[in-house]
Amino acid sequence: MRYSGWRIIKEALTGHKGWGPVWRDPAPKSEYDYIIVGGGGHGLATAYYLAKQFRQARIAVLEKSYLGSGNVGRNTTIIRSNYLLPGNEPFYEFSLKLWEGLEQDFNYNAMVSQRGIVNLIHTDAARDAATRRGNAMILNGADAVLLDREGVRAMYPWLNFDDARFPIKGGLLQKRGGTVRHDAVAWGYARGADLAGVDLIQNCEVTGMRIENGRILGVETSRGYIGAKKVGVAVAGSSGRVMAHAGMRLPIESHVLQAFVSEGLKPLIDGVITFGAGHFYVSQSDKGGLVFGGDIDGYNSYAQRGNLPVIEDVAEGGMALMPAIGRARLLRAWGGIMDMSMDGSPIIDKTPIEGLYFNGGWCYGGFKATPASGWCFAHLLATDTPHPTATAYRFDRFLKGAMIDEKGQGAQPNLH
Amino acid sequence: MRLTCPLCGDRDRREFYYSGSEDTLTRPAPDAGDAAWDDMLYLRTNPAGVTKDLWYHESGCGSWLVVTRNTVTHEILATERVADRKGAPK
Numbered sequence: 001m002r003y004s005g006w007r008i009i010k011e012a013l014t015g016h017k018g019w020g021p022v023w024r025d026p027a028p029k030s031e032y033d034y035i036i037v038g039g040g041g042h043g044l045a046t047a048y049y050l051a052k053q054f055r056q057a058r059i060a061v062l063e064k065s066y067l068g069s070g071n072v073g074r075n076t077t078i079i080r081s082n083y084l085l086p087g088n089e090p091f092y093e094f095s096l097k098l099w100e101g102l103e104q105d106f107n108y109n110a111m112v113s114q115r116g117i118v119n120l121i122h123t124d125a126a127r128d129a130a131t132r133r134g135n136a137m138i139l140n141g142a143d144a145v146l147l148d149r150e151g152v153r154a155m156y157p158w159l160n161f162d163d164a165r166f167p168i169k170g171g172l173l174q175k176r177g178g179t180v181r182h183d184a185v186a187w188g189y190a191r192g193a194d195l196a197g198v199d200l201i202q203n204c205e206v207t208g209m210r211i212e213n214g215r216i217l218g219v220e221t222s223r224g225y226i227g228a229k230k231v232g233v234a235v236a237g238s239s240g241r242v243m244a245h246a247g248m249r250l251p252i253e254s255h256v257l258q259a260f261v262s263e264g265l266k267p268l269i270d271g272v273i274t275f276g277a278g279h280f281y282v283s284q285s286d287k288g289g290l291v292f293g294g295d296i297d298g299y300n301s302y303a304q305r306g307n308l309p310v311i312e313d314v315a316e317g318g319m320a321l322m323p324a325i326g327r328a329r330l331l332r333a334w335g336g337i338m339d340m341s342m343d344g345s346p347i348i349d350k351t352p353i354e355g356l357y358f359n360g361g362w363c364y365g366g367f368k369a370t371p372a373s374g375w376c377f378a379h380l381l382a383t384d385t386p387h388p389t390a391t392a393y394r395f396d397r398f399l400k401g402a403m404i405d406e407k408g409q410g411a412q413p414n415l416h
Numbered sequence: 417m418r419l420t421c422p423l424c425g426d427r428d429r430r431e432f433y434y435s436g437s438e439d440t441l442t443r444p445a446p447d448a449g450d451a452a453w454d455d456m457l458y459l460r461t462n463p464a465g466v467t468k469d470l471w472y473h474e475s476g477c478g479s480w481l482v483v484t485r486n487t488v489t490h491e492i493l494a495t496e497r498v499a500d501r502k503g504a505p506k
Contacts, residue, residue: 240462249459253436254487299434299471302464302487307417309430342458398458399450411457414434 002107022187023194028201031227032060034381035219037206037242038235039063041072041182041367042359044189044200045374046234046381048106051196053375054382059198060228062221064205068186071237074304074336075367076259076291078272078283080117080177081142084133087392087404088345089140094389095372096142096176102371108188110180111286116271117177118152120321121170126277130172137174147171156273163320166277177272179283185370209245209356216246216355232357232381234373237337238302239360246353250360251342251398253413255296256335257364258306260314262328264288273321280317282325290328292318296338296364298414306335338364344416345404348376348386348393357381358395363416420495423477431475437461438468438482441498464488470498 001007001020011018034050036043039061047061063069079099081092103110121127127146134144145151152171153161161168194200201223208220209231218227235242239252265288274281282292294314297306311333318325341347341361346369348359359377362369376387386393392404398411409415417429437460444452461467464487471481482501484494498504 238464240460241464244461244463249455249461251458251460253460253462254464300437300462300467300469300487301490303490307429307490309428399454412436414436 003109022191023200026199026201028060028062028204028221028223028226029199031218032199033058033229034060035226035228035231036061037219037231037233038070039067039190039200039202040070040234040236041068041186041189041370042236042362042373042377043234044068044186044193045370046232046359046377047198048189048193048196049375049378050381051193051198054378056382057197059193060226061193061198061200062204062206062219062226063200063202064222066202067190067200068183070235071336071338071366072186072370073183074259074334075182076281076283076293077179077182077367078117078177078281079112079180079368080174080272081368082117082119082133082137082144082172082174082177083406084136085404085406088406089136089142091372091376091389091393092369093137093140093142094375095369098371098375099180100176102188106188106192108184108191110184110188112178112180114176114178116173116175117274118147118155118171118173118271119274119276120152120168121172122166122168122277127170130170134172143174143176145173145175147173155271156269158324159273159322160320166275166320179272179285182367189374206242206245211246211353211356214352214354216353228355230355230357230381232359232377234359234377236339236360236362236366239339239358243358246351246356248351251347251395252339252361253300254302255299255338255340255414256301256303256306257293257296257338258310258314258333258335259291259293260311260330261285261332262290262292262325263331265290265328275317275321278317278320280314280321282318282322289331290325296340296414302337304335304337338362340413340416342398342411342413343403343405344407344409346373346393347395348373348380348390349395350380350384351395417490417492419471419481419483419492421473421476421479421481422495422497422500423479424473427473427476431473432481433472433474435470435472438470440470466493
């Protein structure tokens with residue numbers, strides 16, 4: 001069933017009786033060529049591209065809860081490719097290009113909205129760093145515009161430009177950045193994968209891995225044993241738990257990140273604003289709520305809820321940047337669990353166990369990476385070679401000193 | 417979340433700085449090889465459940481603490497000063 005304007009008109013005239021379930025609910029088979037563990041954005045995108053782009057068959061996605069029940073529905077929906085380092089920027093730009101064609105590709109309205117993202121600048125040093133970052137972006141085929149103070153003021157005249165500690169001196173704008181309706185990304189990939197023949201198996205938790213002579217044979221699940229030639233794990237947030245079944249320790253700690261939505265307001269912010277110095281970023285959803293967040297809570301957690309000090313810190317950042325936010329009431333706050341890696345960058349790699357592949361360590365930047373993560377993981381699963389934009393995302397980069405540390409913080413996950 | 421410092425008593429979480437797993441207290445020998453050092457520096461067990469982590473009481477007495485905590489419920493089960501452990505350097 002393809003979605004189109006004509007289809008909506010036809011269904012409207014015939015009482016909407018033609019809409020059916022968007023994907024099947026199959027029982028697990030005894031064996032597959034590929035099992036993807038994790039029915040979130042990355043897992044569903046992996047299955048979608050594996051079936052569609054790499055022409056593989058006999059694929060299952062195993063999800064412990066319902067599809068899209070993890071971080072793909074718990075983020076602040078921002079897409080961008082404003083990275084600096086060679087190991088990262090080509091990958092994220094590849095992802096942004098995939099976002100640009102995504103809705104046509106999987107025939108689903110994900111509300112990809114390239115409304116622009118501004119990183120604010122407060123000092124000469126920050127302007128130098130933003131200039132360097134902008135140049136790195138342009139060299140990798142992305143877009144970047146360096147704004148002066150008046151350039152930012154023309155976009156957002158109500159920001160607090162003369163804050164005593166962090167006066168706004170300019171901004172680095174990526175016009176192609178923006179926001180996406182996050183749940184629809186999971187649904188679009190799920191529908192696309194299902195149409196391509198992938199079995200999406202929900203309420204199916206992986207409880208063990210059958211490994212013999214250094215090779216994976218299949219996974220034990222809450223719905224019985226399922227054999228597989230290759231198993232790809234894409235469960236960021238729960239990576240430690242799942243990979244423990246394979247006896248692996250990871251260069252990852254799980255941390256909780258909170259996000260917030262205000263009550264619905266009239267249109268105020270048409271893009272995304274990040275105030276890195278004040279640990280605050282904000283956009284406005286199509287429903288009118290201000291969507292904002294700040295730093296991770298700072299300690300390892302699997303609780304999917306945070307603590308009050310970070311709420312206070314984020315609120316202070318918001319008040320410093322845009323005092324008008326003080327009049328808005330907070331509607332919702334929630335926490336998601338991040339795979340915080342040791343250098344702030346992800347991993348898409350084979351494991352020492354033959355047939356077992358890993359995708360994780362996305363820190364709090366996983367949502368924007370969803371299309372490229374799925375594509376590159378599918379590439380690795382199908383061809384056993386890394387995609388050209390993901391060659392740096394290796395497990396052994398820590399052992400070999402080839403870290404991709406955008407912030408230069410060292411091996412301390414809570415600082416990235 | 418509140419932590420009980422053995423010296424200062426029950427204190428707000430904001431007085432403390434989290435610094436990762438207590439595994440890092442156990443260092444391999446200098447010549448133990450790359451794999452052992454990689455394991456200590458970069459790899460984590462990262463359990464969903466009871467964990468032991470290092471916290472620094474930076475706005476208090478300056479003690480390094482080993483905090484036993486449940487990562488799923490945020491319950492604090494025990495706190496202990498690293499300096500009070502057997503074999504700790506004085």
